[in-house]
Amino acid sequence: MKKPKIDSPIFFVGVRDNGIISFGSGQPDLPPPRQIFNILPDYRSFKYGLTQGQINLREALAKQYPGAKAENFVITNGASEALDLTIRALSQKFHGGKIMLFRPYYYSYPFLAKISGMTPVISDLKEGRIDLEDFKKKIKGCKAILINSPSNPTGKIESIETLKEIEKITQKLGIYILSDEVYKDLIYERENYLLHGPYVVTINSFSKTYAMCGFRVGYLYARDKELVRAVVEIKARTSMNTGILSQEMAFEATKVPRRQVDSQIKIWRQRRDLIYKGLKDMGFDLWKPEGAFYVFPKIKNANRVVNDLFYKHKVITYDGAWFGNPDRIRLSYALDVKDIKEGLRRIKKYIKGKESWLK
Ligand SMILES: Cc1ncc(COP(=O)(O)O)c(C=O)c1O
Numbered sequence: 074m075k076k077p078k079i080d081s082p083i084f085f086v087g088v089r090d091n092g093i094i095s096f097g098s099g100q101p102d103l104p105p106p107r108q109i110f111n112i113l114p115d116y117r118s119f120k121y122g123l124t125q126g127q128i129n130l131r132e133a134l135a136k137q138y139p140g141a142k143a144e145n146f147v148i149t150n151g152a153s154e155a156l157d158l159t160i161r162a163l164s165q166k167f168h169g170g171k172i173m174l175f176r177p178y179y180y181s182y183p184f185l186a187k188i189s190g191m192t193p194v195i196s197d198l199k200e201g202r203i204d205l206e207d208f209k210k211k212i213k214g215c216k217a218i219l220i221n222s223p224s225n226p227t228g229k230i231e232s233i234e235t236l237k238e239i240e241k242i243t244q245k246l247g248i249y250i251l252s253d254e255v256y257k258d259l260i261y262e263r264e265n266y267l268l269h270g271p272y273v274v275t276i277n278s279f280s281k282t283y284a285m286c287g288f289r290v291g292y293l294y295a296r297d298k299e300l301v302r303a304v305v306e307i308k309a310r311t312s313m314n315t316g317i318l319s320q321e322m323a324f325e326a327t328k329v330p331r332r333q334v335d336s337q338i339k340i341w342r343q344r345r346d347l348i349y350k351g352l353k354d355m356g357f358d359l360w361k362p363e364g365a366f367y368v369f370p371k372i373k374n375a376n377r378v379v380n381d382l383f384y385k386h387k388v389i390t391y392d393g394a395w396f397g398n399p400d401r402i403r404l405s406y407a408l409d410v411k412d413i414k415e416g417l418r419r420i421k422k423y424i425k426g427k428e429s430w431l432k
Contacts, residue, residue, distance in 0.1 A: 079380050082180055085389050094416035096404035097389035099225060099366060101284040103337060106329045109285070109322040116321065122314035125305050126292065130320050133327040138267070138275070138294055145294050147304050148315045148323075152255045152278035152291040154308075157185055159251055159274050159293055162303035163217050164189040170216035175203055176397040177369070179225045179253070183397070191217070195397070201229035201360050201369075205238060212242060217249040220268065223256040223364025226396045226403040228345075230363045233266045244270045249300075251276060255291075256365035258282040258334055261342055271296050281365075282334060283326045290315060290323040341366060341406075344413060348406045351417040355424055356431045366407045369393065373430040375402050378423075386419040 077084075085097040125131070126148025135141040149155040164170065172191045174182050175198050186193045194215055196207045201224070212218065220239070222231040243250050249272045257265040259281065267275070278291035295301050345362050352359055352370050359370035372378055375393050379402060382388040393401030406413055424431070 076384055079383060079392070080376070082391060082395055085391070088389065090387075093387045093389060094412050094419065095389040095408065096406065096416055097391060099281070099405040099407055100286040101281060101366070101407045102409060103284045103340065105284045105288075106326055106333065108329060109283075109325040112321055112325060116318060118317060118321075120317075122317040122320065124309045124314050125301075126315060127317060127320045127324065130324045130327070131292075133324055134292060134294070137327075141294060144298070145296060145301060147293050147301060147308065148320055149291045149293065149308070150289040150312055150315050151280055151286075152253060152276050153181065154289075154312065154315075155276045155278075155291050155293040156181065156251065156253065157189075158304045158307050158311075159276065159295075159300070160185050160191060160217075161189045161307055162300055163249060164191045165303060165307075166300070167191075167216045171214055173208070173211060173215045173218040175220070177224075177226055177393065177401075178219075178397055179221055180395040182219055198227065198229075201227040203231055203235050203239070205235060208239065209242070212246070212248065215248055217251060218243060219251045219253065221253040221256075223260055223362075225256065225365055226367050226369045226391070226393070226398075226401075227360060228362025228365050228367045228369065229360055230260060230262060233263075236266050236268055240268055240270055240273075244272060248272060249274060255281050259338070259341060259366065260364040261338065261345065262363045274300065279323045279326055283323075283329070285319075285323065285326065288316070288319040288322060290319045344406045344408075344410065347410060347413055348404065348417070351413070352404075352420075355417075355421055356428055358431065366405055368404050368406065369396075369398070369401050370404070371401050371431065373400060373432075375399055378402055378430075382420065382423055386423055388416055388419050388423075 131143035131146040169190045171194045172186050173194045176195050183193045251274050252268040253276045255278045275294040280286040357370040379392045391403040
C-alpha cells in the first residue's frame with residue numbers, strides 16, 4: 074500500500090507506538106503532579122459546570138496574577154480554545170480586522186485567524202526575535218497582535234525591553250495583545266515577564282507546566298470585561314463548560330508548591346543541552362533554546378526529511394513549513410534522555426552523505 078505523504082501535524086498528534094522516537098508534538102513525558110489524583114476516589118460530580126469555569130479554579134488563578142479577580146478568567150479546553158475564542162470574539166468586535174503574527178509561528182495561529190475572519194499580517198522574526206522596526210511599520214491598522222514568548226517553534230524568548238516597547242505602543246493605539254504564555258514556566262535564562270494592560274489577554278494552560286495535555290484545561294485572563302463576556306457567550310453556544318473533572322484536577326495542580334514546578338527546569342536544561350550539542354555536532358545550524366522544549370534546525374528538503382525520517386527510521390519530526398519556515402524542521406525534546414540519544418543516532422545515520430542539506 075502507498076504510504077500517505079505527511080503534510081500536516083495532524084498526522085502525528087497523539088501517535089504512539091513502540092519503536093517510534095517522537096520529536097513531534099510538545100507534550101511533556103514527565104508525570105503530572107501526584108497531588109491531582111487525590112480527588113479521584115471521592116469524585117462524584119457529573120453535571121454541567123459554569124460556562125466561564127469553576128469558581129474555585131478561577132479564584133486560585135486570580136491569586137497568581139496581581140490585581141486579578143475570578144471574573145477576569147475563562148477556563149477553556151486548553152490554551153487552544155482560549156486562542157480560538159479570543160480571536161473569534163475580537164473578530165466579532167472589529168468585524169474582521171488585521172491581526173499581526175510573527176513568523177515562524179505556532180501552526181494554529183494563521184489558521185485560527187483565517188477561520189475567524191481576521192486577516193493575518195506577518196512580521197518575520199530576525200534570528201528568532203521580533204524585529205521592532207518591522208513591527209512598528211506594520212502595526213498601524215492592526216486590531217490585535219499575537220505574541221508567544223518563549224516560542225514554539227523557535228525556543229527563543231523576547232527581551233523584556235522588546236516586550237515593554239510593544240506593550241507601550243499597542244496600549245497607546247488600543248491594540249489587543251494576545252500573549253500565549255503556555256511556556257512561561259519553562260524559561261532557562263530569566264524570570265518570565267508578564268505582559269499586562271487594559272488590552273492584554275493572557276493565555277495559558279495546564280498542559281505544559283503540569284504535564285496535563287490530555288486533560289485539556291487552559292484559560293484566558295483579561296481585564297476587558299466586555300471581551301470576557303463575548304468569549305463566554307461564544308463558549309456557551311459551542312463547547313459549553315470545560316470538563317469539570319479536569320478542572321478539579323487543575324485546581325489541585327494550583328496547590329503544587331512553586332519549587333516543585335521549578336525543580337523540573339533542571340531536567341529540561343539537561344535535555345536541551347543534549348539535543349543542542351548532538352545536532353550541532355552533526356553540522357546542523359540551529360538556535361540554542363532559551364525556553365520551551367523545541368529546537369528548529371535548518372535543513373533543505375525539509376518535507377522529504379520528515380517523510381524519510383518517519384517511514385525509514387521511525388523518527389517523528391515536524392516540517393518547518395507548518396510553522397511558516399520551509400527550510401527547517403522542528404524537534405520537541407519533551408522525551409527522556411535515552412530516547413533523545415536514540416533519536417539522534419537515527420538522525421545521524423540518515424544525514425550521512427546529505428551534509429550539503431545542512432548548509
Ligand atoms: C504556543 C502554543 N500555544 C498553544 C498550545 C496549545 O496548548 P493546549 O494543550 O493548552 O491547548 C501549544 C501546544 O503545543 C503551543 O505550543
